[in-house]
Amino acid sequence: MFVLRMLYGPAGDEFLAKIAMELEQAQAKVSRWKPWWPAAVMMLCSLLSYLDRQTLAVLSPTILSETKLNMQAYGQIVSAFSFAYMIGNPIWGSILDRIGLRLGMILAVGLWTIASGSHALLSGFLGFAAARALLGFGEGATFPGGLRTVTDSLPPGRQSRGLALAYSGGSLGAVLTPLIVTPIAVAFGWRAAFLVTGVAGVIWLLIWARTVDFSSFRVSQRTNRITPPNLRERRFWSLVAAYGLGGLPLAPILYLAPLYLRHALHFSQGELGRVLWIPPLGWEAGYFFWGWITDRFAARETRPRRLLFLLAALSLPTAAITLSTSPAAVLALMFWTMFVASGFVVVSLRAATLSYPKEQTALVAGIGAGSWSAIVAVVLPWLGRLFDQQAFGEAFLAVALIPVLGTALWAVLTPAPRSS
Numbered sequence: 001m002f003v004l005r006m007l008y009g010p011a012g013d014e015f016l017a018k019i020a021m022e023l024e025q026a027q028a029k030v031s032r033w034k035p036w037w038p039a040a041v042m043m044l045c046s047l048l049s050y051l052d053r054q055t056l057a058v059l060s061p062t063i064l065s066e067t068k069l070n071m072q073a074y075g076q077i078v079s080a081f082s083f084a085y086m087i088g089n090p091i092w093g094s095i096l097d098r099i100g101l102r103l104g105m106i107l108a109v110g111l112w113t114i115a116s117g118s119h120a121l122l123s124g125f126l127g128f129a130a131a132r133a134l135l136g137f138g139e140g141a142t143f144p145g146g147l148r149t150v151t152d153s154l155p156p157g158r159q160s161r162g163l164a165l166a167y168s169g170g171s172l173g174a175v176l177t178p179l180i181v182t183p184i185a186v187a188f189g190w191r192a193a194f195l196v197t198g199v200a201g202v203i204w205l206l207i208w209a210r211t212v213d214f215s216s217f218r219v220s221q222r223t224n225r226i227t228p229p230n231l232r233e234r235r236f237w238s239l240v241a242a243y244g245l246g247g248l249p250l251a252p253i254l255y256l257a258p259l260y261l262r263h264a265l266h267f268s269q270g271e272l273g274r275v276l277w278i279p280p281l282g283w284e285a286g287y288f289f290w291g292w293i294t295d296r297f298a299a300r301e302t303r304p305r306r307l308l309f310l311l312a313a314l315s316l317p318t319a320a321i322t323l324s325t326s327p328a329a330v331l332a333l334m335f336w337t338m339f340v341a342s343g344f345v346v347v348s349l350r351a352a353t354l355s356y357p358k359e360q361t362a363l364v365a366g367i368g369a370g371s372w373s374a375i376v377a378v379v380l381p382w383l384g385r386l387f388d389q390q391a392f393g394e395a396f397l398a399v400a401l402i403p404v405l406g407t408a409l410w411a412v413l414t415p416a417p418r419s420s
Helices: 002-008 010-058 060-067 071-099 101-121 125-139 142-153 156-188 190-211 234-245 250-263 269-275 278-297 305-314 316-323 327-355 358-388 392-413
Strands: none
Touching (some): 010 060, 010 071, 010 101, 010 125, 010 142, 010 156, 010 190, 060 071, 060 190, 060 250, 060 269, 071 101, 071 125, 071 142, 071 250, 101 125, 101 142, 101 190, 142 156, 142 327, 142 358, 156 190, 156 269, 234 327, 234 358, 234 392, 250 269, 250 278, 250 327, 250 392, 278 305, 278 327, 305 316, 305 327, 327 358, 327 392, 358 392
16 A cells, blocks of 8 residues: 555555445445345255255156156155155254254255265165155255245345245256256266265255354244144144145146156157256246245235235146147246246245244244145155046146145135234
8 A cells, every 4th residue: 555655646545445445335245145145055955955856857757767667656756755855844844943053954964965866876666765755854954944044044024035045946956957967867877967966965065064154143043842833723724725735836847747748749858958947947936026026015914815816816827738739838838837836835934934933933834845745745646647647638737726726725724814
């Protein structure tokens, strides 16, 4: 600084003042975005979870062909994941509320990373089912951890958008997985793709442990014991109806779209890798769109009736997927289906967090994602059987109507508040 003053006089002082101002502005920008970093890391976590689970779905045509498994068996393997995921969500939700996010997420992600990498060693039905179950149980921490992170690190007026950010990694993972694993599988075989997912899990653990400042969280309340969900409460079942049934269409598109495109529209594995990112892009966009809509119009509503009724009506075009033989039209409808289904997730979780105590926030996400997984575990083998019978129209009609049923049940279970 002394040299600049000697060489340039007043101009040097002006230059130094300009640099200082720019540094202050940069620091202010960093400070403004710093509260969003924990949610961003949880976005990477949900991305990792869907990279791990979607690798099997994306490569399912090749894996089923090599292992001689049919689509019903594939549906049962996915159900093993779904049942374990159903159990894991409320368990991990309670554990995270009890022991905290830092340790809880390390345990969960470490467990599922081992499970994901083990797929590279498998060949038969029982092995895949066991590995998927272990993967599903570990991944049960993903969304409870995301919701808890958002409510602990962001103010109420930003939490729906924070939730969209933390959860959007799932949809982003579904977008990126075909683009990442298909070239690996084509070049080195499908087993190599699962080794890549294991390495990705180790990288996330390092980021989580070393870059998230847990002391900066505004809220660090923990329950004194692990609290199970109360199945006798109406708020429990209303969340199950809105999240579990409303968000159900995400699963058939994720798990069955590759098989539909392969068998109905005759896509090759390479062609699938080039287009399977399109439907989950609707899921990704939907999280942010519905997060903004919820923060704008229903941030404090425990009964967001208008939004859920709108989402139910917007679910119906899913039934038209099989009416077109145009790949572009089919992919557009799948995009739309996931866009709408993501709205059920955001709206129902935001309403539920207002109904439950703050210290049970992770449990709320566990109930929602767990119920979704339970319904998927029941419905997907049935849909797989319909696919084996080439009854694609009936399958997608059911997918379109289930969110309508969920919204109707939610309306019954969540009556309007009494006027005083």
